[in-house]
Amino acid sequence: MAPAAAPSAASRIAVVTGASSGIGAATARQLAGAGYRVVLTARRKDRIEALAEEIQAAGHKATAYPLDVTDRAAVDEFASAFKTVGVLVNNAGGALGADDPVAASDPEDWRRMYETNVLGTLNLTQALLPKLEASGDGTVVVVSSTAGFAAYEGGGGYVAAKHAEHVLAETLRLEIVGRPVRVVEIAPGMVKTDEFALTRFGGDEDKAAKVYQGVAEPLTADDVADTITWAVTRPAHVNIDLLVVRPRAQASNTKVHREG
Ligand code: 8X3
Numbered sequence: 593m594a595p596a597a598a599p600s601a602a603s604r605i606a607v608v609t610g611a612s613s614g615i616g617a618a619t620a621r622q623l624a625g626a627g628y629r630v631v632l633t634a635r636r637k638d639r640i641e642a643l644a645e646e647i648q649a650a651g652h653k654a655t656a657y658p659l660d661v662t663d664r665a666a667v668d669e670f671a672s673a674f675k676t677v678g679v680l681v682n683n684a685g686g687a688l689g690a691d692d693p694v695a696a697s698d699p700e701d702w703r704r705m706y707e708t709n710v711l712g713t714l715n716l717t718q719a720l721l722p723k724l725e726a727s728g729d730g731t732v733v734v735v736s737s738t739a740g741f742a743a744y745e746g747g748g749g750y751v752a753a754k755h756a757e758h759v760l761a762e763t764l765r766l767e768i769v770g771r772p773v774r775v776v777e778i779a780p781g782m783v784k785t786d787e788f789a790l791t792r793f794g795g796d797e798d799k800a801a802k803v804y805q806g807v808a809e810p811l812t813a814d815d816v817a818d819t820i821t822w823a824v825t826r827p828a829h830v831n832i833d834l835l836v837v838r839p840r841a842q843a844s845n846t847k848v849h850r851e852g
Pocket residue numbers: 736737738739747780781782783845
């Protein structure tokens with residue numbers, strides 16, 4: 593028997609958080625190309641508006657909605673604008689610090705990372721779950737990280753937040769089984785984007801550049817967006833629980849092949 597086909601993406605809504613740059617922006621472009629009406633959210637209004645215009649100019653449907661995922665009242669107001677949503681990509685988040693041992697790291701960094709990565713994902717997921725269910729075939733994507741599966745020195749706050757995000761995805765999948773919503777987790781390793789490492793190192797360009805030094809081909813935002821789009825566009829009964837994606841030059845978070 594042929595597998596059941598997913599409902600057509602045409603006129604279905606895909607909400608992408610953190611859509612102002614990097615993986616979020618690339619995912620918005622690719623989901624729009626796959627036929628979704630993409631809703632771009634991020635704090636930086638100018639960025640998402642420009643991206644929405646770019647996507648529209650390419651003949652696709654896109655709107656921009658400035659949003660701070662940690663602001664629950666704003667998230668609830670955002671969610672109230674929709675009757676149904678087909679896809680939610682929880683991409684907003686990021687790291688602060690990579691050489692801060694647990695014994696000396698700033699609790700404020702830990703709090704901010706927990707808020708953006710974990711509570712941001714929780715806020716959007718809670719607010720949109722009824723709309724995803726109402727679509728008859730919803731998908732929640734959690735963009736976690738390989739940092740959600742193993743610890744490394746100096747990254748404790750980020751590692752802890754990403755472990756929590758992974759557990760959120762696992763728990764949600766258990767709790768909503770039987771309802772028409774898939775829970776997909778994409779866990780990228782080393783991805784070279786314009787901002788991830790720069791933000792992590794507080795704007796220090798030299799430190800940010802060292803992350804990728806000698807690595808022939810780190811993943812790009814498009815590589816990760818490709819895996820998200822692939823997972824989302826599988827037939828409705830196929831749930832890609834977890835997809836770990838690293839560059840070939842990276843065997844683990846701490847084992848990276850560098851040339852030169
Ligand atoms: C990014 C991957 O190795 O910097 O989420 O933790 S890593």
